[in-house]
Amino acid sequence: MLDLTELSFYGSEFDRAAHLRSKFNNTKIESIAKNLIIWRGKILIDQNNFSLVYLSSTHPLIKHSNVPPIFLGQVDKFNYFAHDISNWNPEDLPDNIKPSFIDQTSQSHPDLPFYQNFNDLRFIMTQLSDMEAGLASTAKALFSWHNNNTFCSKCGNKTVSTQSGWQRDCNKCNTSQYPRTDPVVIMLITQGNKILLGRSPQWPEKMYSCLAGFIEPGETMEAAVAREVKEETNIDISHVNYVISQPWAFPSSLMLGCMAKAITREITIDQNELEDAQWVSKDVLLKAYAGYDVGITPARPGTIAEFLIQNWVKGTLTHKK
Ligand SMILES: [Zn+2]
Numbered sequence: 001m002l003d004l005t006e007l008s009f010y011g012s013e014f015d016r017a018a019h020l021r022s023k024f025n026n027t028k029i030e031s032i033a034k035n036l037i038i039w040r041g042k043i044l045i046d047q048n049n050f051s052l053v054y055l056s057s058t059h060p061l062i063k064h065s066n067v068p069p070i071f072l073g074q075v076d077k078f079n080y081f082a083h084d085i086s087n088w089n090p091e092d093l094p095d096n097i098k099p100s101f102i103d104q105t106s107q108s109h110p111d112l113p114f115y116q117n118f119n120d121l122r123f124i125m126t127q128l129s130d131m132e133a134g135l136a137s138t139a140k141a142l143f144s145w146h147n148n149n150t151f152c153s154k155c156g157n158k159t160v161s162t163q164s165g166w167q168r169d170c171n172k173c174n175t176s177q178y179p180r181t182d183p184v185v186i187m188l189i190t191q192g193n194k195i196l197l198g199r200s201p202q203w204p205e206k207m208y209s210c211l212a213g214f215i216e217p218g219e220t221m222e223a224a225v226a227r228e229v230k231e232e233t234n235i236d237i238s239h240v241n242y243v244i245s246q247p248w249a250f251p252s253s254l255m256l257g258c259m260a261k262a263i264t265r266e267i268t269i270d271q272n273e274l275e276d277a278q279w280v281s282k283d284v285l286l287k288a289y290a291g292y293d294v295g296i297t298p299a300r301p302g303t304i305a306e307f308l309i310q311n312w313v314k315g316t317l318t319h320k321k
Contacts, residue, residue: 002244002311008125008302009247012134014080016073021164024071024079031057033079035069036135038143039107040086042118043136047106050127052136053116061085061111070142070165072135082139082165084146085109122250126302134247141249142166145179153177184253185224186212188308189237190319191262191279195312196235197296198269198277208280209299210308212255225258233277234268237261241320246304257304259312259319285313 004010034054037044044053055062062069067084074080090107103120121140125133142165152159152170159168159177168177188210189196197208213228215221222240229235237260246255269277280296287294289310299305311317 002307002316004244006301006310007244007246007304007307009130009133009137009249010244011130012132012137014073014075014131014134017071017079018166020074020079021071021166024081024164030079033057033081034075035059035062035081035083036072036139037061038082038084038086038136038139039088039109039118041121041140041144042103042107043121043124043140044112044116044118045124045128047115047117050124052128052132053112055083061088061109064088067143067146068161068165070139072138075131075135080135082135082143084143086143086147137247137249141181141247141252142179144249144251149177180252181247181254182252183215183221184212184248184255185215185221185228186210186255186257186304186308187225187229187240188243188257188259188312188317189229189235189262190259190312191265193283194279194281195285195309196229196233196262196267196277197280197309198232198274200273201275204297206295206297207299208276208278208296209303209305211277212305214253215256221256221258225260229260232270232273234264234266235262236264238263239319243308243317244304246307248304255304257308259308259317261319282313285309289313 036052046053062083065083065085066087070082072080072082102122104123106117106119108114108117121136149168152175154175155173157170157172159170162169198211199208211229211232215224225240226237229237240258240260243257243259248255267277284294288296288298
């Protein structure tokens, strides 16, 4: 049995209550609503218990937001909204925050208690409950989509948020746009008691993970798995099976976890994509998990790659017959 509690953003099926999207329509938010806050893609959490912070609908921070709110859905009959306050410019924001794999800094707003601050969802995702991780991930993906679609792709006119943040309309050419999700295949490729792992040059030192890539237009999931593995490592595969999926709001992917069998062994990497790829045995992975330096650090907890690898090591993930 696969242990699904180890997969972040899984089991977070809050009620999206799509029939209510036209009701709120970016106007008034009821006073008892739960309002979660996002700043430049980072989530406002309470550091004491690693839960989302919900502000009252009359909080000044919400009033200062210059972006329409998003109606996320309902949990226990409460309506949940998300607000983007990216227009807040902290005076003391260090200018040394460089683009990195994961942003481990947090920021505090002067109108909020010091223990409530903004954090990278990737940094805190395993500490949030499934439901809250799902709400935060949905809000993050939607605001990212809004930020990148302020103009109509057909006529170039400005678009406006409608349907409580689930649609953008161009009033000039009457075109509507909808939030997109990009399918990505991520695959565990086996060869006996070894799996194929690779690393990108920008990853933390020694970190290895499953190969992955975007599905292209007109392509099946199975064909994308075979193509990506061939392109990146020159390995041929067979027996592609779908295992499980994970929404990945960085910025808007749906990871489709698959496994397949290798039918060739010799690796030739695509140096534009990978820094290294190798066959890694169960023994080496067990030593890595036990903390020994074997030159390989497994993927991060909560990710679908780590979920596939761990379950294969434990024997709970096997090829379908
Ligand atoms: Zn237009």
